Amino acid sequence: MTFAPEDLGRGKADLARALRELRKRAGLSGDRLARRCAMSQSKISKIETGRTVPSSVDVERILRALGATPETTAEVMSIARIALTEWQDARALRRRGLESKQAELADLEEGTREFRFFLLSMITGLLSTPEYIRATLAHVPGDHTRTMARKLDRQRVLHDPTKRFTFVLTEQAVRWPLVPPSHMALQIDRLVSVSRLPSVRIGVIPIGGHLPGCPLNTFTVYDDSMATVEISTGAIVFRDPRDVGSYLAEFESYERQALFGEAARRRLSEWADDCREDLQS
Known part of the structure; x- marks a missing residue:
């Protein structure tokens, strides 16, 4: 994967938006998703608002809980990699x-x-x-x-x-x-x-x-x-x-x-x- 330095700052917002939209598309509340992932609701909220950058393991757990397709998973994990790079x-x-x-x-x-x-x-x-x-x-x-x-x-x-x-x-x-x-x-x-x-x-x-x-x-x-x-x-x-x-x-x-x-x-x-x-x- 390649990226330009200016892309790195945008990765956090892109990841937060992608995870938030996937949750809404799945028809889950933040609280229900948190229970499925064994996370706190406040952590899910911080991830979706960009206040916390989740680890790649956390992103994988969320995507599994949302039933994301392999294609979507690959796309979001690429965004996560940029978000985890500064x-x-x-x-x-x-x-x-x-x-x-x-x-x-x-x-x-x-x-x-x-x-x-x-x-x-x-x-x-x-x-x-x-x-x-x-x-x-x-x-x-x-x-x-x-x-x-x-x-x-x-x-x-x-x-x-x-x-x-x-x-x-x-x-x-x-x-x-x-x-x-x-x-x-x-x-x-x-x-x-x-x-x-x-x-x-x-x-x-x-x-x-x-x-x-x-x-x-x-x-x-x-x-x-x-x-x-x-x-x-x-x-x-x-x-x-x-x-x-x-x-x-x-x-x-x-x-x-x-x-x-x-x-x-x-x-x-x-x-x-x-x-x-x-x-x-």
Whole structure:
């Protein structure tokens, strides 16, 4: 299925309208449909008015209760998939303020138990030094002191014993010279240090040999319920189980190619030493 970013915002209203019209066509009240689905009447009402976006499982339950035909089911499930996908435009996020995005991420991290990060081209904020974070914000006008403070404060979540983090980084992500060699060496040293935390696994995929597949994007999977995919103009948020499952499978394929534990730390230390050699030359 293909869709344009501008379609994503309309999916929620389209899904609410489609389910409401199907219920009316079936001659059922909201209360009767709720009983058939083993849902509350208030939940059905919120779904039909667009205040709540139902999961794909909820949509399937409603369609079965309504006796929808296979053709109708396929059509509505396609609408549901769009409704469960969100486009976050980078320019709009900047207009809202970078701090608001940090607050959203902190809330998301609070409610997530298992995190999987695939980092294709650069190091994520949870693993970054202050110098590296400052460099990632350099292209955005304004004073980023408070945003940097929020980013650094979010790193406390790595010490939460109830959570699990797996980071898989390509060699390019680790070694891309976003900051001068002295700061890059310190940044890579931080990866080594964080990899020793009980809740954290850091894996690296060195360039060399045969690597099946070709990654296209940085992405993060939160538990098994949501995946965020970053592109140059924004991010796409997937909540449909099929999409999330695809990213879980992709992550596992990269995880199998990565070095972890002492093997990863040795390679990271070699890359940090390379940065120090560059500084001396």
